[in-house]
Amino acid sequence: MKINWDSEVLSSVSKAIHQLEHLSIDLDSIENTADWLAYEEFSLPQNNQVRKNPEDFIRATLFMNTLNFAFTDFQTSIKYEVKRGSEVLSDSEAMYFQVNEAVDSGNNLVDGKVMATLTLEQLENIFAGNIEMPMLKERVEILNDVGQKLVDDYEGDWLNFINNGPKKLYANGEGLIERLVNEFPRFDDSSEYKGSTVKFYKLAQLAFWGIHGELSGSNYFKIEDMHSMTAFADYIVPVALNVMKITTYTPELDKKIRDGEMIERDSEEEIEIRSASIYATAILTEKVNERRPEDKSIIIPQLDYRLWKNYHATHHPHHLTYTTMY
Numbered sequence: 001m002k003i004n005w006d007s008e009v010l011s012s013v014s015k016a017i018h019q020l021e022h023l024s025i026d027l028d029s030i031e032n033t034a035d036w037l038a039y040e041e042f043s044l045p046q047n048n049q050v051r052k053n054p055e056d057f058i059r060a061t062l063f064m065n066t067l068n069f070a071f072t073d074f075q076t077s078i079k080y081e082v083k084r085g086s087e088v089l090s091d092s093e094a095m096y097f098q099v100n101e102a103v104d105s106g107n108n109l110v111d112g113k114v115m116a117t118l119t120l121e122q123l124e125n126i127f128a129g130n131i132e133m134p135m136l137k138e139r140v141e142i143l144n145d146v147g148q149k150l151v152d153d154y155e156g157d158w159l160n161f162i163n164n165g166p167k168k169l170y171a172n173g174e175g176l177i178e179r180l181v182n183e184f185p186r187f188d189d190s191s192e193y194k195g196s197t198v199k200f201y202k203l204a205q206l207a208f209w210g211i212h213g214e215l216s217g218s219n220y221f222k223i224e225d226m227h228s229m230t231a232f233a234d235y236i237v238p239v240a241l242n243v244m245k246i247t248t249y250t251p252e253l254d255k256k257i258r259d260g261e262m263i264e265r266d267s268e269e270e271i272e273i274r275s276a277s278i279y280a281t282a283i284l285t286e287k288v289n290e291r292r293p294e295d296k297s298i299i300i301p302q303l304d305y306r307l308w309k310n311y312h313a314t315h316h317p318h319h320l321t322y323t324t325m326y
Helices: 008-017 027-037 054-066 091-104 112-117 120-126 136-154 158-162 176-183 202-218 236-243 251-258 268-290 300-311
Strands: 023-025 081-084 087-090 190-193 196-199 247-249
Touching: 008 190, 008 196, 008 268, 023 268, 027 268, 054 091, 054 136, 054 158, 054 202, 081 091, 087 091, 091 120, 112 136, 120 136, 136 158, 158 176, 176 202, 190 268, 196 268, 202 300, 236 247, 236 268, 236 300, 247 251, 247 268, 268 300
Parallel strands: none
Antiparallel strands: 023 247, 081 087, 190 196
16 A cells, blocks of 8 residues: 555645754665564554444544543653553553543543533543643543534534544545544644644544554444555654654754753644654655565554554653643
């Protein structure tokens, strides 16, 4: 499956890549990484270990990706964790586990009517971990807004939104990502950079990757244009690329990251970090596929998951940006 370089996200990011000032991408390092990475297994996320009903899984996944951002304390750089028995779950894995716990206990969080009326106290009780989950007030506001939109337009049910258009990411304004971004401002993840709009759509893409990855094998929910999906520009993939020496930061940016200094949302530095992540993972995916049989070719989200799974709990510092987009 060839990558769609004309997709909304990848085409917009490519414009920024040619104007990078705060980091660089090493194409030789991409080739060297592909030389060994191509022979690894690329597994799919396993998020449906609790929710066996596909409709419930869709609802839960869209709910969770409404909240899937900021799991590191901005003052201490400590990551949010939950311990259950001998297992320690970190960042979004901890959140997924706790949401499933809440739903199993009878709290139907994924219902728009419940989301619209959730309080800060209720969310504090659901998300109890080693630290207070960052940006809880913002999470409540987002859930209330999204829940009210679901109630007003879709009878409070994500399934009605899903079934209101084709199973494509992009379809002349009617695709899943297009509608999610246009109808729910919470998912409109884009930035202005040197005269052009750079689109990232991290959470919108991640939601549908999770659903597609889990349910496409049964043909219950299969997205037709997965070649248009990119990596999910967050905190973790940039760390992986930097450790692999695929990206190199300027000394000034590197010091900011290592010192835990805030990188402002929509700053050139933040936009370039995220843009480089999307562009470099697309190139790396192509190079990996050049080294694999056609029937074992991968798509970008599989590479993203491989990097995220290996690095999301790392002690290596990542950039910090106060944002609800990732």
